Amino acid sequence: MERSPSTHDKGQLGLMPYSLPANLETLDHLATMVSVVTPEGLCLFANTAFEEALGLSRRAMLGMSIFDWLVDATVLRDVVAAVARNDYATSRLSAELRRHLHLQVGEVMSVQVIATRLEHGDLVLVELVEAEQQTRQEREERVLDQARANKELIRNLAHEIKNPLGGIRGAAQLLQMELESRSLTEYTQVIIHEADRLQLLVDRLLAPHRRPHVVGDVNIHEVCERVRSLILAEFPRGLRVWRDYDTSLPEFRGDREQLIQTVLNVAHNAAQALTDRIAAGDALLTLRTRVARRVTINRQLHRLALVLHIEDNGPGIPESIRDRIFYPLVSGRDGGSGLGLTLAQTFVQQHQGTIECESEPGRTVFKILIPLP
Numbered sequence: 001m002e003r004s005p006s007t008h009d010k011g012q013l014g015l016m017p018y019s020l021p022a023n024l025e026t027l028d029h030l031a032t033m034v035s036v037v038t039p040e041g042l043c044l045f046a047n048t049a050f051e052e053a054l055g056l057s058r059r060a061m062l063g064m065s066i067f068d069w070l071v072d073a074t075v076l077r078d079v080v081a082a083v084a085r086n087d088y089a090t091s092r093l094s095a096e097l098r099r100h101l102h103l104q105v106g107e108v109m110s111v112q113v114i115a116t117r118l119e120h121g122d123l124v125l126v127e128l129v130e131a132e133q134q135t136r137q138e139r140e141e142r143v144l145d146q147a148r149a150n151k152e153l154i155r156n157l158a159h160e161i162k163n164p165l166g167g168i169r170g171a172a173q174l175l176q177m178e179l180e181s182r183s184l185t186e187y188t189q190v191i192i193h194e195a196d197r198l199q200l201l202v203d204r205l206l207a208p209h210r211r212p213h214v215v216g217d218v219n220i221h222e223v224c225e226r227v228r229s230l231i232l233a234e235f236p237r238g239l240r241v242w243r244d245y246d247t248s249l250p251e252f253r254g255d256r257e258q259l260i261q262t263v264l265n266v267a268h269n270a271a272q273a274l275t276d277r278i279a280a281g282d283a284l285l286t287l288r289t290r291v292a293r294r295v296t297i298n299r300q301l302h303r304l305a306l307v308l309h310i311e312d313n314g315p316g317i318p319e320s321i322r323d324r325i326f327y328p329l330v331s332g333r334d335g336g337s338g339l340g341l342t343l344a345q346t347f348v349q350q351h352q353g354t355i356e357c358e359s360e361p362g363r364t365v366f367k368i369l370i371p372l373p
Contacts, residue, residue, distance in 0.1 A: 020044055021120040031296035033097075033111075033128040036118070039084035041066045041077065044123065052294075053099055053109070053128075066126060071096040076113060076126075083115045083124050090116040097128060141299075146327075158202045165202070169195040218254040220306055221245050224287045227263045231285065235271050238278035244288040249306060252372050258347040262355075263287075263310065265340035266366045270312035273364070277314060286311040297354055297369055304372040305353075309365055317359040325357060 020036060024045050027034045033050040035043050046054075046061045054061065054069060066080075067073035072095070079091045092114050099107040110131040118125050169192055176188040228241045270285055277283035288309040295305040317325060324330045326345045331338035348355045353370035 019121070020123075021118060029301055031294065031301040032130075035061075035066055035126045035128075037066050037080060037124050037126055039081055039122055039124065041073075041080055049294075050128070053097065055099070069098055071098060071108060076115070079113075079115050080124050080126070083117045084122045086117055086122075090114065094131075095128075161198065162202050165195050165199055169199075214255050214257065215253050216256060217251045218256050218259060219251050220249060220259070220289055220308065221247070223256065223259050223263055224289070224308075226260050227267050228287065230264060231267050231271055234268075235278060235283075238281045239271060239274060239283040239285060242284060242286045244286060246289050246291055249289055249291055250372060252306065252370070254351050254370070255347070258350065262344040262347045262368070263308070265344045266310045266355075269340055270310065270314060270364065270366075273314040274312055282313075284313045291372070292369070295369065295371075297352065297371055300352075300371075302371040306368075306370045306372055308368040308370075310368075311363065311365045313362055314364060316361040316364055317357070322357075322359060326355070 024036065024047075027045075027047040028049075030047060031049060033053050034047045035050055036045040037043055043061050043064050043066055046058055048058075051058055051061070067077055070076060075093055076095060079093060082088065083091055092112060095111055095113045097109045097111050099109050111128040112131060114127045114129070116125045116127070117123075172188045172191040172195065176185050176192075179185050179188065224243070224245070228243070231241055232239070267285060267287075271278075271283075274283040274285070286309070288311065290307040290309075292305045292307045293303065295302050297305065321330055326341050327338075328342045329338040345355050348368055348370065351370050353368060355366060355368045357367070358365050
């Protein structure tokens with residue numbers, strides 16, 4: 001006696017005439033959710049990101065209607081049919097995805113849906129990008145573009161300043177040799193001193209782009225401990241440095257000295273901002289490490305990543321410079337060079353990572369993400 005097909009079986013029967021493009025497994029490396037569907041919306045393939053979002057196995061998803069995964073699929077239904085007919089090659093729309101379909105009460109995720117016709121028959125590739133993820137990617141791209149522009153600006157500016165500086169200093173030295181009045185040589189000393197100070201600033205601006213990248217095995221907790229000892233040596237009273245480490249973090253390949261300088265620049269800025277708290281005896285600086293899984297950094301999906309939080313309970317970064325803190329020569333305190341965070345960002349980017357900041361009165365957190373092997 002033959003068994004009558006179930007709903008899932010009917011979906012599978014409807015898939016029989018279709019053959020799929022080769023190498024679809026490469027889509028598993030994407031952080032975005034990708035599915036290949038028929039003109040009727042039946043799922044022929046779903047990548048790992050889609051499996052995780054829905055809480056279903058790939059096998060279970062095959063033959064299901066992609067329209068059942070959305071809160072309201074009316075528009076998408078028409079779009080998929082139109083793209084399959086080649087009315088247009090691609091289309092983009094907003095939608096809400098039902099997460100964790102295996103649960104009675106699931107979550108809803110806002111997504112951008114991109115439907116693209118495949119050359120392979122009349123199949124449609126549907127890509128879903130989480131709205132928050134897209135915003136983060138766009139922000140990362142803006143930061144990268146700004147960092148490249150800053151790098152070029154710094155290089156050009158430094159060279160433009162460096163050449164006349166040598167002439168100014170040399171002229172001041174010659175003038176000093178000709179002067180007989182001691183009171184007048186004080187002025188030439190000021191010129192020479194300021195020229196040397198500007199020369200040092202220029203060298204610091206150019207240093208991160210000149211220095212070779214020395215790669216070796218790095219233990220992030222050794223880096224944090226070195227920074228902790230340096231901070232406590234400078235601020236022995238009134239400041240507590242709290243350690244919250246995930247000891248399961250593996251070593252990775254990187255430039256240890258650059259990473260020490262990165263963490264030290266951020267932590268030192270935090271300690272300097274904690275002056276009032278240190279005087280009151282309740283200043284707190286936290287170094288926290290975690291492992292993140294399936295993280296997208298600069299549009300690349302990484303299986304594992306190091307997350308380092310450097311958090312303080314200070315007054316927060318002034319709102320007027322909050323969006324510009326990684327720009328060169330921008331400082332939140334009097335007398336600051338405005339180069340510490342610029343160097344930190346440069347060093348993190350040389351490790352293919354990102355650094356970002358959230359700040360409000362009473363809490364400032366710098367978050368460093370670096371891919372792990």
